[in-house]
Amino acid sequence: MVSWRIAPLIAALVTLTGAGGRAVVDPTMVREAIEAAWNETALPGSSLEVRSVPALAYESGRPRVEVVLPDGPLRPGPRALTVACVVDDRTVSRGLASVVVSRRILVWVPRRNLTRGETVTAIDLRPEPRVVERDPVRAFEDPGDLTWIAARDLEAGVELRSADLDRRPDVVAGDAVQLVSRAGDASVAVTGRVRRAANVGESLLVLNPVTGSVVRAVLESPGVAVLEAGEPAPSRSSR
Secondary structure, three states: OOOEEEEEEEEOOOEEHHHHHHHHEEEHHHHHHHHHHOOOOOOOEEEEEEOOOOOEEEOOEEEEEEEEEEOOOOOEEEEEEEEEEEEEOOOEEEEEEEEEEEEEEEEEEOOOEEEEOEEEEEEEEEEEEEEEEOOOOEEEEOOOOEEEEEOOOOOOOOOOOOHHHEEOEEOOOEEEEEEEEEOOEEEEEEEEEEEOEOOOEEEEEEEOOOOOOOEEEEEOOEEEEEOOOOOOOOOOOOO
């Protein structure tokens, strides 16, 4: 549920004459009130464009402008903000102002053309500053030290979306791992072949080349899988 707060702005407002002889708050002052209120919670790198403001009319007295803001920073995109003219603590008119919030962010783009299925690491990508007018909820965030797989053909310089790259598992079918069996301080190991993709800490199937059987193990690191309890040791003659 969105909560709202009211930012009151008091200024030496210039008044104009409106319909029926009523005074109207100068639109420039309404814009300044909106900008002042927004600056209090603006995110770094954000900017605000006030597209239009309503005519706030009143009859007499010293008016002030109140701007109703969401409880938190305005996200990128078009927004409608309620503004009100208050005289002697009484709201005498209100309306909607149209604004657009932009934000300068870093996005990730390929340094070169990438082919679907190709392995991708941070060296294949570069960060680029972009100004956005929509919340980048589907943007690819950061490659880190992980390895990725291109989910489709990608052109160099195109902003990456989260669906464009899939994280490559720590091991995939066909990878070689040390298949280890431990009993107390003793252990035996042989080189096995992974039958199913997995990440560190997950269970996977490994082909034991000594027995020709497929056994279940837990991936301890990208190159080591430890037999689960109850599975036969890799080699009865190994120590």
